[in-house]
Amino acid sequence: xxxxxxxxxxxxxxxxxxxxxxxxxxxxxxxxxxxxxxxxxxxxxxxxxxxxxxxxxxxxxxxxxxxxxxxxxxxxxxxxxxxxxxxxxxxxxxxxxxxxxxxxxxxxxxxxxxxxxxxxxxxxxxxxxxxxxxxxxxxxxxxxxxxxxxxxxxxxxxxxxxxxxxxxxxxxxxxxxxxxxxxxxxxxxxxxxxxxxxxxxxxxxxxxxxxxxxxxxxxxxxxxxxxxxxxxxxxxxxxxxxxxxxxxxxxxxxxxxxxxxxxx
Amino acid sequence: xxxxxxxxxxxxxxxxxxxxxxxxxxxxxxxxxxxxxxxxxxxxxxxxxxxxxxxxxxxxxxxxxxxxxxxxxxxxxxxxxxxxxxxxxxxxxxxxxxxxxxxxxxxxxxxxxxxxxxxxxxxxxxxxxxxxxxxxxxxxxxxxxxxxxxxxxxxxxxxxxxxxxxxxxxxxxxxxxxxxxxxxxxxxxxxxxxxxxxxxxxxxxxxxxxxxxxxxxxxxxxxxxxxxxxxxxxxxxxxxxxxxxxxxxxxxxxxxxxxxxxxxxxxxxxxxxxxxxxxxxxxxxxxxxxxxxxxxxxxxxxxxx
Numbered sequence: 381x382x383x384x385x386x387x388x389x390x391x392x393x394x395x396x397x398x399x400x401x402x403x404x405x406x407x408x409x410x411x412x413x414x415x416x417x418x419x420x421x422x423x424x425x426x427x428x429x430x431x432x433x434x435x436x437x438x439x440x441x442x443x444x445x446x447x448x449x450x451x452x453x454x455x456x457x458x459x460x461x462x463x464x465x466x467x468x469x470x471x472x473x474x475x476x477x478x479x480x481x482x483x484x485x486x487x488x489x490x491x492x493x494x495x496x497x498x499x500x501x502x503x504x505x506x507x508x509x510x511x512x513x514x515x516x517x518x519x520x521x522x523x524x525x526x527x528x529x530x531x532x533x534x535x536x537x538x539x540x541x542x543x544x545x546x547x548x549x550x551x552x553x554x555x556x557x558x559x560x561x562x563x564x565x566x567x568x569x570x571x572x573x574x575x576x577x578x579x580x581x582x583x584x585x586x587x588x589x590x591x592x593x594x595x596x597x598x599x600x601x602x603x604x605x606x607x608x609x610x611x612x613x614x615x616x617x618x619x620x621x622x623x624x625x626x627x628x629x630x631x632x633x634x635x636x637x638x639x640x641x642x643x644x
Numbered sequence: 645x646x647x648x649x650x651x652x653x654x655x656x657x658x659x660x661x662x663x664x665x666x667x668x669x670x671x672x673x674x675x676x677x678x679x680x681x682x683x684x685x686x687x688x689x690x691x692x693x694x695x696x697x698x699x700x701x702x703x704x705x706x707x708x709x710x711x712x713x714x715x716x717x718x719x720x721x722x723x724x725x726x727x728x729x730x731x732x733x734x735x736x737x738x739x740x741x742x743x744x745x746x747x748x749x750x751x752x753x754x755x756x757x758x759x760x761x762x763x764x765x766x767x768x769x770x771x772x773x774x775x776x777x778x779x780x781x782x783x784x785x786x787x788x789x790x791x792x793x794x795x796x797x798x799x800x801x802x803x804x805x806x807x808x809x810x811x812x813x814x815x816x817x818x819x820x821x822x823x824x825x826x827x828x829x830x831x832x833x834x835x836x837x838x839x840x841x842x843x844x845x846x847x848x849x850x851x852x853x854x855x856x857x858x859x860x861x862x863x864x865x866x867x868x869x870x871x872x873x874x875x876x877x878x879x880x881x882x883x884x885x886x887x888x889x890x891x892x893x894x895x896x897x898x899x900x901x902x903x904x905x906x907x908x909x910x911x912x913x914x915x916x917x918x919x920x921x922x923x924x925x926x927x928x929x930x931x932x933x934x935x936x937x938x939x940x941x942x943x944x945x946x947x948x949x
Contacts, residue, residue, distance in 0.1 A: 385681055385920060423918075430713040430866040430894070434918060475681075475920070602708045604715060605917035608677045610670070611722050612708035622701035623722070628677075642704075 381413040383607075385475040390468050391448055396528035399455045400497070401464050408447025410476045414440050416484075416505035417598055417632045420476030421606040422451070424463040432459045437603045437627070439501035439575075440477060442532070452500040452529060478606050479631045481505075482596055488569040489514040491562060493584050494533075495555055495576020496521050501598045501631070502575055503532055510536050516562060517541070520555025520580070524548040556583045563591055572596070574635075585635040595635040601626040616642045650934035651941045652927075654688070654908050656886045657809035657834030659771050661688040661743050661909060664942055665899070665927040668890055668913035669694055669747035669773060669813075670719070674733040675740060681920035686927065688909060689743035692733070694775045696748075697755045699725035709846045709855040714867030715914055716844055718858035721749055721778055726759050730766060738768035745811065749775040750798075757801040764806040772808050774798060777815030777840035778862070789815035789840070792827040799831035811888065814838040814879070816868075821875050822882035829883040836879060837888035837911065839872045865914040866892040873905055880906030880946075894922060896929020903930070903945040 388405040395401050410420065421435035436459045442450040455461050466472055482505045490509045494502045499519060509515045516539040521527045523546045530549075534540045541558045542550030551558065555576070563570075570591075574584045575598035588595035601613035608628035615624045616639040624633060652663035667684075669691040675684060684690060702722025709716040724733065729746075737744050746769055750756035756774060763769050776788035776795055788794045795812065802810050812828040814821060816839035825836055841862025846855040872891020880887045889907030893899050894915035902910050915922040930942065939945060 383680065428895075432710060433713055433715060433865050433914070434710050473919075602706060602710075604708055604710075604717075604914075605671075605920075607681070607920070609673045609920075610708070610717065610917050611702060611719050612717060614702065614705045614707055614719075614722070616704065623705070 381415070381477070383413070383475065383477060384409045385473065386410070387471045388474045390466055390470050390472055392468055393464070393466060395464070397525045400452070400526075400528055401455065402441070402450055402452055402529070403463070403466075404444070404448050404450045405472060405474065406447050407449055407474055410474060411443050411447050411449050414443065414449065414477040414504075415481040416508050417481030417501055418477040418479050419501070419606070419631060420451070420474050420478060421603070422463060423473035424459040426462070432462065434459070434604050435475065435606065436460060436463065437606055439598070441500045441503055443504065452497065454497045475606060479627055480629060482573055482598070482632050484508060485571040485594075486512050488571050489516060489566065490571045490573065491516045491518065491559070493555055493559055493572060493574040493576070494519045495580040496526050498574075498576030498580075498598070499527060499529070499533065500575075502573065505573060506533060506536050515539065518543075518555050518558040518562060520544070520558065520576070522546065555580065556587065559584060559587055563587065563593070569593070574598070581635070582640040585640060588635065596632050597635045597638065598632045599626050599630050599638070603627050615639075648940070650931060650939060652931065654943060656771065656811065656888070656908060659743060659809045663688040663927055664903065664909035665923050665930070666691055666745070666888070666909055666911045667916060667923055668911035669775065671913040671916045674729070674737065676733075676736050678916070678920045679740075682924060685741040687742050687923055689745050689770070690737075690740065691745040691747050691773050691911065692729075692737070693723050694721055694747040694749045694778070695723055695726050695729050695759060696721065697726055697750060697759055699723065699728065704857045706855065706857055709861065711844070711846055711863065712867065714863050714865040715917075716846055716856060716861035716863050717841070718856045718861035720858065726762050730762065734766060734768055743770040744768055745771040745773050747773045747775050747813070749778060753797050753801045756798050757805045760802040760808075761805040764808060769808065771811060772802065772806060773811040773813050773837060774802055775813050775840070777813050786815050786817060789824065790818050792824045795824050796827040796831035799828045799833050803832040809834040811835040811837050813840055815840050816871060816875055817843045822878050825879040825883050829885050833885060835886040835888060835908075836883065837890055838879060839868070839875050839891045842868055842871065864892065866894060868892045869898060873901055876902055876907050877905040893926065894918075896926050896933065899926045899930055900933055900945070903942065904947045906946040908943065
C-alpha cells in the first residue's frame with residue numbers, strides 16, 4: 381500500500397485525562413491506505429529545532445469522516461510532551477501508514493485483549509471484525525482513568541469486559557483473568573489479538589498457546605526511522621535466527637515468532 | 645549572474661558522480677526501502693548498508709537511544725551478507741540511475757579482500773566504501789580504523805583485489821585522524837570518507853542500567869557536526885585524495901559548510917531516518933546557493949585557507 385510523508389493540519393488536541401491525549405489531524409492520503417494495526421511517525425519538534433531529533437511512532441487509533449485520523453497517546457517523555465502542546469491549526473508532519481497490521485480472520489470468534497494504552501492499536505481492528513464476525517473485547521488497566529475511551533469499544537459489542545487492578549471499573553483484577561474466563565466458555569476455534577505491556581502480552585500468548593489458539597500481537601519499540609532503514613527496533617525471534625524488526629515485519633506479529641523470555 | 649545552470653558533478657578517483665549528495669551507509673537500507681519517499685535517481689549516489697562475508701544478526705536490543713540533537717545506536721552491523729546482497733538486492737539497485745557504492749566490512753584483512761573480490765565483477769557496482777570504523781562490534785570494524793598500520797593493510801588488500809574506486813571510511817575515535825588518513829592515502833585509497841559515529845553511551849537512571857544492551861554505541865546526528873567538520877577540514881589539508889564529508893548533515897547549510905571545508909561530496913545519514921527526502925532538499929539548497937552566489941562549479945566551493 382502507498383505511504384506518504386505529508387504535513388497534516390491539527391484539527392483537535394484533547395487531554396482526555398491527565399497525561400492522555402487524543403490528537404486528530406487531517407490526512408486523507410494516509411487514511412485512504414491505512415489498515416488496522418498500522419502506525420505513523422509523527423514529527424514532534426518545532427520547525428527547525430533539532431531536539432528532539434526523532435519522530436515518534438503512534439498507532440492509528442481512529443479514522444473519521446473528511447480525511448481525519450486520530451492518535452491516542454500518553455505523555456511519556458519529552459517528545460510526547462511537545463506533541464501534546466501542539467494546537468489546532470498547526471501543522472505536524474506525518475509519515476504513514478507504516479508496518480504490517482493485523483491480519484483478519486473471519487471464520488471464528490475474535491478476542492481482543494488490550495492493556496492500558498495498548499488499546500490504541502485495537503480500535504480499527506475491532507470495528508473491522510464487527511462487520512463480519514463475532515467480537516469479544518477484554519480491556520485491562522491499573523485504574524479506570526488509564527482507559528479514557530471505553531465507549532469507543534463498549535459500543536461495538538455486548539461481549540465487552542473490563543478489569544482494573546484497583547477495581548475502580550469492571551472486575552477487580554487483571555485482563556488475563558477475563559481472558560481465562562472467556563477461554564473457558566469458548567468451544568471450538570478462536571483468534572486472539574493483543575496489545576499492551578510486554579508482561580501482559582506474554583501472559584496472553586502463553587494462555588493462547590495452551591489452548592492452541594492463534595495469537596497476533598502488536599509490539600512497541602524505540603524507533604528512529606519507522607521504515608526499515610536503521611534496524612534499531614529489533615526484537616529477538618523465537619527460533620533464535622536473529623531479530624524481527626517492529627517497524628518493518630511488524631508491528632503486528634504472530635506471537636509465536638517472538639522470544640517472550642527476552643526481557644527488555 | 646551566470647545563466648548556465650551550475651555544474652554539480654564531481655570526480656572521486658575514476659568515479660564521476662552527477663552531484664555531491666550521497667546517502668550514507670546504514671541509513672538508507674539497500675535503497676528499495678525508501679524509494680517511494682525519495683527520488684534516488686536525482687542523487688549523486690547511494691551507499692548501501694555495510695555488507696559482510698556472511699550474514700550478521702546484529703546486536704541484541706535495545707539498540708537505540710535518543711540524546712540531545714543526537715542518536716546513539718548499536719545495531720551491530722546487521723546485514724544479509726555478500727551472497728544474498730548480490731542475488732537479492734543488487735538486481736533492483738541496477739535500475740536506479742545513480743552511482744552505487746557498496747560499503748563493506750570484515751573481521752580480517754582477508755575477509756575485506758574476499759568481499760571486494762566478489763564485488764569487483766558485479767554489474768552495477770560503481771565503487772566500494774570500506775568500513776574500518778564501526779564502533780559497535782568487538783572484532784573487525786574499528787579495530788582497523790584506530791590502528792594506522794592495520795588501516796593501511798586493509799586498504800592495500802582491497803585495492804589489490806578490485807579495480808573499483810576504493811573509499812576508506814574513517815573513525816573519529818582516534819587521537820589524530822590525519823595520521824590514519826595519510827596512511828590509507830599512501831596505501832592507495834582513491835578517497836576518504838569521514839566521520840563514522842563517535843563512541844558514546846547513555847544510562848537509564850530508572851532501571852539503573854546502560855541504555856543500550858551493548859553498553860556503548862555510536863553517536864550520530866546534528867550533535868556531532870562541528871567535530872565532523874573540523875576533522876574533514878584537517879583531513880582535506882593532510883591528503884591529496886578526495887574527501888567525502890559525513891556527520892550530522894541535515895540541511896543545505898550544513899552541507900555547504902562541509903563543501904567549503906574542502907569535502908568533494910557529502911553523505912546524508914541520520915537525517916534520512918527522520919525525513920527520508922532530506923538528501924533531495926540538501927541538493928536543491930546547494931544548487932540554489934550556487935546560483936545565488938554565481939558559483940559555476942561545486943568544486944570551487946572550497947575555502948582557500
